[in-house]
Amino acid sequence: MRVLVVIGTRPEAIKMAPVIRELLRREDSIEVRVCLTAQHRELLDQVIRLFTLPVDHDLDVMAPDQSITQVTTSVLTGLGRVLAAARPEIVLVHGDTTTSFAAALAAFYQKIPVGHVEAGLRTYTRYSPFPEEMNRRLCDALCTYHYAPTAGARENLLREHLLPEHIVVTGNTVIDALLHTAAQPCTFTDPVLEGLGRERRLLLVTAHRRESFGAPFRAICTAIRDLVARHEDLEVVYPVHPNPQVQRTVYEMLAGIERVHLVEPLEYLPFVHLMKKSHLILTDSGGIQEEAPSLRKPVLVMREVTERPEAVAAGVVQLVGVAYDAIVKGVERLLGDEGAYRRMASGANPYGDGHASARIAEHLAGLQ
Numbered sequence: 001m002r003v004l005v006v007i008g009t010r011p012e013a014i015k016m017a018p019v020i021r022e023l024l025r026r027e028d029s030i031e032v033r034v035c036l037t038a039q040h041r042e043l044l045d046q047v048i049r050l051f052t053l054p055v056d057h058d059l060d061v062m063a064p065d066q067s068i069t070q071v072t073t074s075v076l077t078g079l080g081r082v083l084a085a086a087r088p089e090i091v092l093v094h095g096d097t098t099t100s101f102a103a104a105l106a107a108f109y110q111k112i113p114v115g116h117v118e119a120g121l122r123t124y125t126r127y128s129p130f131p132e133e134m135n136r137r138l139c140d141a142l143c144t145y146h147y148a149p150t151a152g153a154r155e156n157l158l159r160e161h162l163l164p165e166h167i168v169v170t171g172n173t174v175i176d177a178l179l180h181t182a183a184q185p186c187t188f189t190d191p192v193l194e195g196l197g198r199e200r201r202l203l204l205v206t207a208h209r210r211e212s213f214g215a216p217f218r219a220i221c222t223a224i225r226d227l228v229a230r231h232e233d234l235e236v237v238y239p240v241h242p243n244p245q246v247q248r249t250v251y252e253m254l255a256g257i258e259r260v261h262l263v264e265p266l267e268y269l270p271f272v273h274l275m276k277k278s279h280l281i282l283t284d285s286g287g288i289q290e291e292a293p294s295l296r297k298p299v300l301v302m303r304e305v306t307e308r309p310e311a312v313a314a315g316v317v318q319l320v321g322v323a324y325d326a327i328v329k330g331v332e333r334l335l336g337d338e339g340a341y342r343r344m345a346s347g348a349n350p351y352g353d354g355h356a357s358a359r360i361a362e363h364l365a366g367l368q
């Protein structure tokens, strides 16, 4: 069976790498090909190198200041050509990116069935996250097979009348990638990163969501600045996302502040090891809120709604939103209340056991 895996961004590459590895292990029955759209170039390439993923096609669509429309149309056109030439029997896409949606649409037009990895997550809030909520819904509607990470995601798909026999609950493949990577040795070449978390409590921050641009981002930065000023034993490391809007606000507001380390986005291996060094994590990332519970790190999520309610229900992730007061209060509670901290660092992780990719590969192998 010929399977074409389509990947556009860093999180897709991290979460698809273990799936590709499992498919490659079944080479006698499955022929796997990988197509990059490179919706994001640099961050994606780092992951491709780390996991030594084979690349067969590269659409290289990224353009300066690209709009969502441009990405959608370039992927749709480019992938249409790749599909017509490669004629895969099944296409695999991941998650909620514009790449996943446009690739699923391109395959649908050529009547090629698509499997959706990380299917069924919903906020049911149209513009949050934007455009990811709608990308994921459209993708699920276009796909034939749905690999749902949790029972809750499966319920969402059933409510939308997708066929139960085509939904497989697998766990999230990010846990497969995380456990593999956390077990690899890592030396930090940057002495600043190497020293972090030794003498002070380390707060790891990441934020890049489009819906937080503007005032919410400024509130996040002010909260970080004030938290560091109020807590002598706290230091912050913030790998700043390359999006120019994010870079501008963060460097303007936080550069030069003592005990705030602004760094380039990190490759996945050092990033995982930085999570391990951290005391707690403040983020708006989907992947990080899935990963951190496995490393026993409490996560405060700077979003108003989440399509990942399971970790919140399990008490290992807390939604704090993007208001200044709520962020400061959320962090200070965990700094001051040891019991609350310990409960959030329990190690329970509803997103997987590290074998999600094998379940997906087995399902695909069973289709022939």
Ligand code: UDP
Residues within 6 Å of the ligand: 010, 011, 014, 174, 206, 208, 239, 264, 265, 266, 267, 268, 269, 271, 272, 284, 285, 286, 287, 288, 291
């Ligand atoms: N990550 C990374 N380096 C960084 C920040 C994040 O490798 O500097 C990883 C992180 O561990 C997670 C993924 O990138 O697996 C999350 O990506 P992002 O936050 O861009 O996207 P989202 O998860 O929100 O879709």
